[in-house]
Amino acid sequence: MSGRLLVEARGLTKTYRARKGVPPFRAVDGIDFELGRGEVFGFLGPNGAGKSSTMRMLGAISPVSTGTLRVLGMDPAHEGPEIRSRIGVVPQDDCLDRELTVRENLFVYGRYFGLAKNVIRDRIVGLLAFAQLEEKADAQVETLSGGMRRRLTIARSLINEPEILLLDEPTTGLDPQARHVLWDRLYRLKRDGVTLIITTHYMDEAEQLCDRLAVMDAGRIVAEGSPRELIDAHVTREVLELRFQPDVHAEVAERLRAAELGERIEVLPDRVVVYADDGEVALVAVHEMSLSPITALVRRATLEDVFLKLTGRSLVD
Numbered sequence: 001m002s003g004r005l006l007v008e009a010r011g012l013t014k015t016y017r018a019r020k021g022v023p024p025f026r027a028v029d030g031i032d033f034e035l036g037r038g039e040v041f042g043f044l045g046p047n048g049a050g051k052s053s054t055m056r057m058l059g060a061i062s063p064v065s066t067g068t069l070r071v072l073g074m075d076p077a078h079e080g081p082e083i084r085s086r087i088g089v090v091p092q093d094d095c096l097d098r099e100l101t102v103r104e105n106l107f108v109y110g111r112y113f114g115l116a117k118n119v120i121r122d123r124i125v126g127l128l129a130f131a132q133l134e135e136k137a138d139a140q141v142e143t144l145s146g147g148m149r150r151r152l153t154i155a156r157s158l159i160n161e162p163e164i165l166l167l168d169e170p171t172t173g174l175d176p177q178a179r180h181v182l183w184d185r186l187y188r189l190k191r192d193g194v195t196l197i198i199t200t201h202y203m204d205e206a207e208q209l210c211d212r213l214a215v216m217d218a219g220r221i222v223a224e225g226s227p228r229e230l231i232d233a234h235v236t237r238e239v240l241e242l243r244f245q246p247d248v249h250a251e252v253a254e255r256l257r258a259a260e261l262g263e264r265i266e267v268l269p270d271r272v273v274v275y276a277d278d279g280e281v282a283l284v285a286v287h288e289m290s291l292s293p294i295t296a297l298v299r300r301a302t303l304e305d306v307f308l309k310l311t312g313r314s315l316v317d
């Protein structure tokens, strides 16, 4: 492994064994990636892409099927306990103890890492402040909101002062306000130099948080780069979205293609999407063709467009 990499994966594969009536299934299909200290790296992909399977291998919780994986220079097959003691894990499903209080959850988790009681007590003070849960310290987890539970899970994952933090869908299911609070906490970790690996199927989350992304689909990495690089490499700078009566969308798209409008035209169930570097210029051209869309919107291209281009599907089901 090259010196400064914290994680290095080559041809990484996860195949789940056959169970009765269910054939074996390759959830992660030969992926390569690496990351260095202080980076925020994201896996962006739809349900079933293989994100959690990848995260569990990184967390030395689930064995690698084939390929090589090094985490902090170690092999999860042989040095799982050492890896687990130096990373933090926020699983997709919180697994907090709901009967216990916030403080007790942090304490129990610290003991699991074999930390001394006074060390844990000291760290809990800082972690409660970080998670904005000071007032809830003695409340049962059962009584917390979804956003608070997620913040507690993140606080808990930091109890052993990890060098890498793995976050599997940190904000899924949260309302917009709770998501923003959580993003703010993740920015702070990033600022403090913690290396983060995040999975998400929200393109805005990927765009906001990640320095570099791997776009995953069906167990493979279909593209990799910074959000900006991915957009520059795969789509135009702007996008023009046109809505007509749905039954004329195919016909309109044909006319737009014939007029060589934009670089690419995509027909979605509810709209025609024109990829053009200047959306306003494209819209003027649409009007000059005597087409009158019910609505027209010019927007900046996003990772959602990248995903659509690469897979022919939308990120959200």
Ligand SMILES: Nc1ncnc2c1ncn2[C@@H]1O[C@H](COP(=O)(O)OP(=O)(O)OP(=O)(O)O)[C@@H](O)[C@H]1O
Pocket: 016, 025, 026, 027, 045, 046, 047, 048, 049, 050, 051, 052, 053, 054, 092, 201
């Ligand atoms: N323990 C398992 N045994 C068999 N198949 C599994 C197991 N865990 C996951 N899979 C399958 O592997 C594929 C990838 O699952 P995974 O949970 O890694 O995807 P994901 O990208 O995390 O999806 P999501 O966004 O829904 O969390 C899915 O088809 C899933 O059904």
Ligand SMILES: [Mg+2]
Pocket: 051, 052, 053, 092, 168
């Ligand atoms: Mg998952």
